Every structure is written in C-alpha cells, then in structure tokens.
Amino acid sequence: MRPTITAFESSPDRGRGLARDTRVRWALEEVGQAYDVRLVSFAEMKEPAHLALHPFGQIPTYQEGELALFESGAIIFHIAERHQGLLPVEAAPRARAIGWMFAALNTVEPPIVEREQAGYAERDRDWHQKRLPLLDERVRVRLGQFAARLGQADWLDGAFSAGDLTMVSVLQRLKGSALIAEFPALAAYVARAEARPAFQRAFAAQLAVFTGGQAGG
C-alpha cells in the first residue's frame, strides 16, 4: 500500500534537505517504495487534525492504510522492517543496526539540535556568544567518539543500513559548520551516503517542494 507522508509546505531550511521528511523520503527510496506527500503549513501543524496524527505538532507523519505513525526514527524503522535492504536479516547485526539508529537520535543528535536551536532561539541574548564554545564542545566530543568508532570503514557495520541512514541524517545538520570539517572521515562518510542514488532522489524531491516542482516520489 502506497504510504503518504507529510512535509513542510514552506521548509524553514529552504530546500537544504534538513527537515526530517528527507530522512523518511530517503528510506523509502532505498527500499524502492513509492509514496505520496501531503504538504502542511505551520498553522495547520498546530490544528487538531494534524495533532491527532502527530501529538507534538511536527512533520513528518506517515499513513499507510489504517496505520498512522509519527517521529522520523519510528517511520524509518517501520520502513526498514517491512522491506528488504535497510536492516540485516541476521539477528545480531540487525540488533546492532537498530542500536545505531537509537544512538544517532538519542546520543548524537541532541547536542547538535541544542547548538542549532541556540543559533535561532538565543541569538539575540547577551550570553549567546559566550555559550557557543561550550555548545561546540558538546558536539565535538560526540563527533570524536563516533569518528573513533567508524574508523576507516565505509559504513558502520558492513553494508549500508538504517543505522547509517539515521546517523548521516543527523550529521547533515552540521553542514556548513566548521565542526564536521574537523573530522574528515565523518565528512567523507556523509558525502559517501549522499552519493547514493536513493539519497539523490530524496533530496531532489524535497527540493522540488521549495522550488515549485513535483513533491511526490
């Protein structure tokens, strides 16, 4: 059954691919599942109809027949579980790949979002400049630990998995910051993932919303 996801009608990142629908589009493209997109405005996201789908008033949501999901990590996991290609079949590598999804979302992403959020929510506060080195350092610690684990490997654990997809999506939030450039192996890891045809298609589809092209995939 062809699923429908939601995405920003007007993405605050202006099509840079950082809104969380991109991760879901990417997962769908990796497994070859066509999908529809319903665009929502910021006003609509706070209305009861959308809150019934997403209690925190965000995007993306995912609808597939009677099933309604929210939270990009959960949606990526659902797609990975229902199709071949994003999770190893064998139990132990599968559990480890799922582990990397949780690590990306609960250990690596929070300091990155905190730093990003300070950049728009606290930019005009007198403490912002003084706090920046502290925010950078929190991110740097996680990047250093992650780079040490990744080493010279192409992907986290053998073949590309939903763990890599989620981790790369988190690291992409650092694009344009000097932090990711401090870790060339991580910059190369992100670039390697972005070269995948499935990512290219997902990126083009989300950009088309901003430039006025076709939103579906």
Next chain:
Amino acid sequence: MRPTITAFESSPDRGRGLARDTRVRWALEEVGQAYDVRLVSFAEMKEPAHLALHPFGQIPTYQEGELALFESGAIIFHIAERHQGLLPVEAAPRARAIGWMFAALNTVEPPIVEREQAGYAERDRDWHQKRLPLLDERVRVRLGQFAARLGQADWLDGAFSAGDLTMVSVLQRLKGSALIAEFPALAAYVARAEARPAFQRAFAAQLAVFTGGQAGG
C-alpha cells in the same frame, strides 16, 4: 542466555534510579529475564575495553553471548522484541508502541536533559539563572503536548508497553522539579508505572548498588 548489563559503580544520582541502567533493568524485570550486572567506574568507562562495547563511553551496555549492544533504547527494544509482554503482537499497535519509544527519546528527553545538564554544567555561569525560564518552557511545551495526547488513559495505547516504559523513564528525570507537578495526569502516569512490581524490583536492584546490597536481578 542470561545477559550481562553494565551500571555505574558509583551512580551520580546516588541510587535515585535515574541512571539509564534502571530502564534496562525494568524491561528485563517486566519480561522476567534474569540478568547479571557488571559495575564500571568512571575511569573504566573511558578505557578501550569499555569503549569497544560503548563508543560513547557510557552505561548501560548489554551482552548476551556474542551479541553486544549499547544505548538503552536499543537494549529495551531488543528485550521487547525477544520476549513477550512489552510490545503488542499485532503489527499496527506494535509499530505505534515503537513509535512512542522513539518519541520519548528524540522529542521528549532532549529538552529535559538540556535543562538538567545546564543545572550542573552551567550553574556557575552568569547567564544560567536568566536562561532557566527558557529551559523550563521548552520542557513545558513537550509535557503539555504529551499530556494532551495521554488524556485520562492509563497507558499510551491500551496495555502497558515498551513505549510507556521508555516515556516514564524519561519523565522520571523531572522528579523533584515543579514542572511535572504542573501536569497532574503525567505525575499520576509516572506513579502508576512505578507501582508496577517489575519497576519496584528494578529500582531496588539499582539502589542496592549504592547502598552496598546485591546488584544482580
């Protein structure tokens, strides 16, 4: 096979149950799986042997034969998937319960950790008092949205699930703050979960590490 988890040799929360091994102990108790505990010091957590198990140098880790996992969300999910009782059998409710796990860890926990972290890492900075209302408000927004969804229900989606276990574990971090008291339904939700015999056993086991009793379960 009896798994071994790691926990703090000397928990910074002094046995209040807020270290992340408590979540994993709770999940193991819910499904009736006995386990062993290996305590690690802060120094050991930064050594290569522990970093091989947990690249971010934290606890808990989970070892079961050849399988090694880290990240509490991933471990809870693994336990829930391998045993009956923490995830619905039917596909759609199961996907929703997993969704709540991700929502707890990626949407609700980050502002709670950010507020908590500021309390120890930025307490002596001159901006800390001025930032507190902003940190409180970020948490309050999420609690309000979550309370609106929970409504008067006992649990998130029918029977108690790994989604509730994860969400309650996240909300417990607010214990002793006035924020959770602003949402009586959430305080009652946490209390209801803590009354479960499995939680009681998990809490007692982690407390015993601090008071010098038996660590295993």
